[in-house]
Amino acid sequence: MFVSKAYSQSQKTNLPAIYINTDGNTPVTSKEDYLKGRITIVSSDASEKLDMVTEIRGRGNSTWEFPKKPYRIKLDKKYNIFNLPAKAKSWTLLANHADKTLMRNALAYKISNFLGLEFTPSVKFVDLTLNGQFLGNYMLSDQIEVNTKRVNIDELDSTVVDPQAITGGYLLEIDGFAASEPVWFTTGQGLKITVKSPDDSQITSQQMTYIQNYIADFENRLFSADFKDPVFGYRAKVDTTSLVNWYIGCELTGNSDSFWSTYVYKRRNNDKLFFGPMWDYDIAFNNDSRLGDAVNKLMRNSAHNPRTWIEQLYKDEWFQQAVCKRWNELVNKNMETELTDFITSTATLIDQSQQLNFSSNLWPILNTRVYQEQFLFKTYAEGVNYLKQYVKNRISFLNTALKYVEPEKPSEPFVTDNNYYYMLLNKKTKNAIAVNGSVSTENAALVSWTPIESEDAHLWSVDLVGNDTYRLINKKSGLAASGNGYNSGLTQKTINTSDSHQLWKIVAVNTGNVYALQNVSSGCTVNNTGGSFINGNPIIEYTSGLVSGTTGYTLISENQQWYIQKLQAKLSSIVQYGSNSKLDAYFDAETKQIRVNFSLSLEADVAIGVYNLVGQQLYGNSLKGIQSDNAIDIPASSYGPGVYLLKFSTSKGDRITQKLIIK
Structure with a gap:
C-alpha cells in the first residue's frame, strides 16, 4: 500500500x-x-x-x-x-x-x-x-531506449531466433563505463561497447554473436587498406547521413565526451549502422577544464578517448568533403541565429526557476567549481552570455576547421623543357642556386642567393643526357654544376661527358612538386648548408636522406628539397633577319659533325660561325655561296654536350642565328 x-x-x-x-x-x-x-x-x-x-x-x-x-x-x-x-x-x-x-x-x-x-x-x-x-x-x-517515438527499431527478445530476424534491432553505446554494465564487449580496436537493447535479461548468445560479428565487420572495413572504397570499405556498412550529422554535432557542441559515449543502432534487414541519438552534454560547450579553453580545438583531436574510429574516418577525403558540404548547408540555414535565439528564449523561460535553483538556501554554486567547469561566472546572466558567445566563436572556428582542403598530391616526375632556363629554389629559404663571384671562372662555388630573374648566373639549363640523368648548365658561364663529394661545396666546371660528378638525378619527393638533386657519382643530395637564408651560403652535397615508400620517395629536411621553376625562354631555334636565305643545321651524332644546309636566292659571300653560350667563337669560315642549295660540314668531335649557337650571315644582309644542341 x-x-x-x-x-x-x-x-x-x-x-x-x-x-x-x-x-x-x-x-x-x-x-x-x-x-x-x-x-x-x-x-x-x-x-x-x-x-x-x-x-x-x-x-x-x-x-x-x-x-x-x-x-x-x-x-x-x-x-x-x-x-x-x-x-x-x-x-x-x-x-x-x-x-x-x-x-x-x-x-x-x-x-x-x-x-x-x-x-x-x-x-x-x-x-x-x-x-x-x-x-x-x-x-x-x-530515456534512450527502443520505442516507435524514440529509437525506432525492432525490439528483440529471447524468442527471436530466426537468422534473418536477429539482424535487428540493436541499440548500442560505445561506452567508457561499459565494464560496469551487464552486457558488453570489446572490439578489435579496443572500443568497449554496451548492448542497451536487447535487454540483458533477453539477449541470446546467437544475437550477441551476430552483433559482435557485425561491428567487427564494420571496424575491419574501416581499418582495411580499402577503407576509402565505397563498396569494400566502411561506407557500405554505415548510414552516412547520420554519421556526418552526428560528427558535426560532436564538433559544434565541443563535447569532450563525444567518443567516450556514443550511441549507435542497427535495424533489422538493413545492413547499415546508424549514429545517434545525441545524449549527455552538460560538460560540452567549453565546460570541461581537462581540455583547457577548447573553443578553437577539434574534438577529433582533443576529446577524451577512444577517438579511434573518428581519427580513421577523417583520413577519408570523401568523409572530409561530406562534412564540409553539410556544414556549409547548415550555416546557410541561419544556424547561428537559430541557436543564439534558442539560448535567449530558454534563459527567459527558466529565469524564475534558475533564481530559486541558485538561491542561497538551495544551490549557491554559480561561482563555485563542482566538477570540471572551465569558466565560472558570478551571475547566471554572465554564464548565458558566455554560452551565446561560445556558439558564435565556435561556428566561426569551424567555418575554417571543417573546410575541405584538397590534399597535396605526390610530386610528379620531373620533365625538362629544353626551350627554357630554370631556377633551382630551396623549399625552406626560397633562395636560388647561383654561381658566386667571377661567374665564368672554372671551379667557382655554387651558393644560395636571393633569386633575381634577370641575373643569368641564377639560371640553369636542365639538359637530359639519358636514363633520367641530367646535366645542369649555368646560363651565364656555360659551365656544368659539379659535385665534389660528401659535405663538399658544389662548383662549376667545363662540361666533361665522362665525369659522373656533373650528372644528377632529379628525384620527386614528398608532395607539392619538390625534388631532390642527387649526384650520380656520390649518391649524395644537394643541401643548402644549415638552412641559412644568408646570401652566399654554400651549396653542398650531403647524406642522401631519401626514403622509398609505397607512394614514392620522402625526404625530411627542407634544406635538401628544391623547386625547379621554369622561368625564361631560351633563344628560339632560329632567329632570322632578311629573306634571301634559308638555313637548316643539325648535329650528326654518328659523324660528330654539324651539317649546315643553306639555300640562297642570289649568289653571295657567306660567313658561318659556331659559338658557346659564353660567346666564345669555336669555329669560323667564310665562303662563296651559289644561287641555289649549298652545304658544309663542320667538325664537332671536340665539342662537349651542351647548347651552341650557329651564326650565319651573307653579303646581301641576311642574318640567321640557330640553336644547336649536342648530346
Whole structure:
C-alpha cells in the first residue's frame, strides 16, 4: 500500500512542478533499485497535469556523485508525459548540476533537431520536489531506449531466433563505463561497447554473436587498406547521413565526451549502422577544464578517448568533403541565429526557476567549481552570455576547421623543357642556386642567393643526357654544376661527358612538386648548408636522406628539397633577319659533325660561325655561296654536350642565328 506525507503541491515558478513521493518517503539512494511512489504534475496547462503511480531510482555515472542528483522514473503505464511525442513508461530527470546555465543539454538537442537526426530527446524544464524537499530546476527528457517515438527499431527478445530476424534491432553505446554494465564487449580496436537493447535479461548468445560479428565487420572495413572504397570499405556498412550529422554535432557542441559515449543502432534487414541519438552534454560547450579553453580545438583531436574510429574516418577525403558540404548547408540555414535565439528564449523561460535553483538556501554554486567547469561566472546572466558567445566563436572556428582542403598530391616526375632556363629554389629559404663571384671562372662555388630573374648566373639549363640523368648548365658561364663529394661545396666546371660528378638525378619527393638533386657519382643530395637564408651560403652535397615508400620517395629536411621553376625562354631555334636565305643545321651524332644546309636566292659571300653560350667563337669560315642549295660540314668531335649557337650571315644582309644542341 502506498503511504506518503501530504505536502502542499503548487507551482513555484512559471514552470510546471513535479512532485514525487516515495513509499514511506524512503530516500532514493540507489541507481539500480527502484522505489515505488507517486508522481504528481502541477501545471497551468490542464493537459499537462498528472497523478500516477511511479517508480524512481538514481541514474548517471559521475553525475550521480553530485549532491543534486539525476533520476530515472518509470510510470505505472505508458504515457505521453507533458504531451511529449513518446508514449512510454521510462523518463529521465536531469539535474544539470555542473552546467550553471542549466541548458547545455537542451541546446544540444536543439542542435540535434537542426541537424535532422532521426531521434532527438525531448526537453521539458520543471521544478522538482522529492519527498517534500525542493531540489530546484530539472530537465525532463526521454530515456534512450527502443520505442516507435524514440529509437525506432525492432525490439528483440529471447524468442527471436530466426537468422534473418536477429539482424535487428540493436541499440548500442560505445561506452567508457561499459565494464560496469551487464552486457558488453570489446572490439578489435579496443572500443568497449554496451548492448542497451536487447535487454540483458533477453539477449541470446546467437544475437550477441551476430552483433559482435557485425561491428567487427564494420571496424575491419574501416581499418582495411580499402577503407576509402565505397563498396569494400566502411561506407557500405554505415548510414552516412547520420554519421556526418552526428560528427558535426560532436564538433559544434565541443563535447569532450563525444567518443567516450556514443550511441549507435542497427535495424533489422538493413545492413547499415546508424549514429545517434545525441545524449549527455552538460560538460560540452567549453565546460570541461581537462581540455583547457577548447573553443578553437577539434574534438577529433582533443576529446577524451577512444577517438579511434573518428581519427580513421577523417583520413577519408570523401568523409572530409561530406562534412564540409553539410556544414556549409547548415550555416546557410541561419544556424547561428537559430541557436543564439534558442539560448535567449530558454534563459527567459527558466529565469524564475534558475533564481530559486541558485538561491542561497538551495544551490549557491554559480561561482563555485563542482566538477570540471572551465569558466565560472558570478551571475547566471554572465554564464548565458558566455554560452551565446561560445556558439558564435565556435561556428566561426569551424567555418575554417571543417573546410575541405584538397590534399597535396605526390610530386610528379620531373620533365625538362629544353626551350627554357630554370631556377633551382630551396623549399625552406626560397633562395636560388647561383654561381658566386667571377661567374665564368672554372671551379667557382655554387651558393644560395636571393633569386633575381634577370641575373643569368641564377639560371640553369636542365639538359637530359639519358636514363633520367641530367646535366645542369649555368646560363651565364656555360659551365656544368659539379659535385665534389660528401659535405663538399658544389662548383662549376667545363662540361666533361665522362665525369659522373656533373650528372644528377632529379628525384620527386614528398608532395607539392619538390625534388631532390642527387649526384650520380656520390649518391649524395644537394643541401643548402644549415638552412641559412644568408646570401652566399654554400651549396653542398650531403647524406642522401631519401626514403622509398609505397607512394614514392620522402625526404625530411627542407634544406635538401628544391623547386625547379621554369622561368625564361631560351633563344628560339632560329632567329632570322632578311629573306634571301634559308638555313637548316643539325648535329650528326654518328659523324660528330654539324651539317649546315643553306639555300640562297642570289649568289653571295657567306660567313658561318659556331659559338658557346659564353660567346666564345669555336669555329669560323667564310665562303662563296651559289644561287641555289649549298652545304658544309663542320667538325664537332671536340665539342662537349651542351647548347651552341650557329651564326650565319651573307653579303646581301641576311642574318640567321640557330640553336644547336649536342648530346
